[in-house]
Amino acid sequence: MIRNFGRAVCKKSFKTLDKARPPGKALRAYTVLTRMLVPLAPTHLRKRLARGREDPARWQEKLGQAGAPRPDGRLIWLHGVGVGEVMALRGVIAAMGRAEPQAHFLVTSSARSSAEVVAGNLPPRSIHQYLPLDAPAFVARFLDHWQPDLSIWSDQDIWPLCAYMADKRGIPLVFLNARITDASLNKRRFIKALYTDSLKRFQLVLAQDSRSADNLMALGAPRVEVAPSVKSAAPMLAADGAEQVRMGAMFEGRRVWVAASTHPEDEAVALAAQARLIAEDPRWLLVLVPRDPKRAIAPDLPFAKRSSGDTLAGQAVYLADTFGELGLWYRLAEAALIGGSFSAVEGHNPWEASALGTAVLHGPRIDNFTNDFKSLQMAQAAKEITDATQLVAALNGELRQMGLRGQSLVRRAAPLESLAADLLGLMK
Known part of the structure; x- marks a missing residue:
């Protein structure tokens, strides 16, 4: 099904699960493995810190330790693994912010460079944190503190325990701007059961293209819609x-x-x-x-x-x-x-x-x-x-004309207001 941001989709298709799905065998095995690795996580992060791969001031956020207080009111959590994915979400955040002026936004990423880049580019009422490592103790600590009302994941990155534990707490899940190439699909086939377990917990999955939609369904997503990329609707990059x-x-x-x-x-x-x-x-x-x-x-x-x-x-x-x-x-x-x-x-x-x-x-x-x-x-x-x-x-x-044509195309990009309304409608 191809979805246009210019029209709303029947909310029945976004119905929140009344009860979280129990974990399958693959997820139970994954949980046991990650629980065993918890004692090693601080040492692992300190080694990465010594190599300059982690943020010296904020690396403990990856252990679920919050680096900021939770704001009052509704909190929408969006995740993008790196700089590009986070920056692409800014248009969605801005549209939701216009529709829900009291809402706040928690933006998570994994790459150290992402925090330095997004600092001056996030819309108002947004907080950046590093995503905790995908282990029960860290994810629980993260969710206990932030208590998000909605969780939106983007591009290719889904962490199974984050999805399961959010679902278990009744937090609606969305996979936005999803992209899975044929090469990515082949890499994930050997852990297909884990992806199937995760994807079935999402109330809404929007793929960037029909090939990604087919690949997501091959990984076990029960229903996928094709929607335009949100990247073209992101606000302009800031500059001093x-x-x-x-x-x-x-x-x-x-x-x-x-x-x-x-x-x-x-x-x-x-x-x-x-x-x-x-x-x-x-x-x-x-x-x-x-x-x-x-x-x-x-x-x-x-x-x-x-x-x-x-x-x-x-x-x-x-x-x-x-x-x-x-x-x-x-x-x-x-x-x-x-x-x-x-x-x-x-x-x-x-x-x-x-x-x-x-x-x-x-x-x-x-x-x-x-x-x-x-x-x-x-x-x-x-x-x-x-x-x-x-x-x-x-x-x-003729560079000047080429640039003007691109700028004109961006200005005609599909508005995100309808998408924002649908996403906000998922919250209880």
Whole structure:
């Protein structure tokens, strides 16, 4: 069934379960295993902390220890595993916030980078916390403190015990913007019983595309609807106004393009293209924004490093090795090469660039965002490139019009008010 956000769906299909389903054999075995691992969890997290993989100030949130008080009134809990998934939920949060002005929102994620990026981008009345490890003691501690009235999971990430224990407490569950590729399905087949147990607890499952819907049903979801991705309706990324003025002055006279959320494969293409561009016109400047800013990168071209406060004199590359500033770079650039599209990562979110009028370029590997890039390509707001030669040609093309077409497409994105009303209607 294909669902349009512009019309409400019969609420009978969202009927909350009167009684939680008992755990199946797979979930019982999983519970025993995770309970045995509980004593080892603090040591495991401290080792990750020593390697810089956990937040020094907040790592105990993963043990279910709350880092903030629970606000009064209704609390809606939304989860996205990483930066992209959390940022995509902002439009849904904003729409629910408009419909329910007294509601508060708890946004959880697992990746350390997500907290640093979302800090300045969450809608009002939102709190960020790290998701607890999926073990009974940690999840119970988390739920005891936050007592959410609704739980919304997104993309591919479902934690079985979180789903079971929320269901057991009568908390309605939603799987939003769900995406399961064929490769993901094959990886999950050996634990299909665990997924079946979890998926049957969700009152509403909305898939991004028909293939994901089929794969979710193959994993045991009893009913799945196809709905447009919510990514295109997310609010624009924030940027510090004073910093935008300062950097704009620093970039004056340069032709700026950005390689966003890059991985090594993307950087190889971007840097090869930049070498050719500056040979033709030294005004070209590549702002390189790695997905992991802490990863060591040393371009072969002359470069300045943001974290070091370097100036741009004579530099071909500006290495933006900081978290949470893509909104700034998109505002200052003519075009963006979306990272992850030259490797097994299979792409990152293009809508954030389009929302700010930045032309979108991408590589051939975009399985994670196939429909999103297809929509932009059909509107002539995005262009696929396969190598540095094509990238140079694209950057010398009509970037301004491409960016405006993308921005127009974002502004025409399906409103989320109907979806927000349906989600809020699930709460008791």
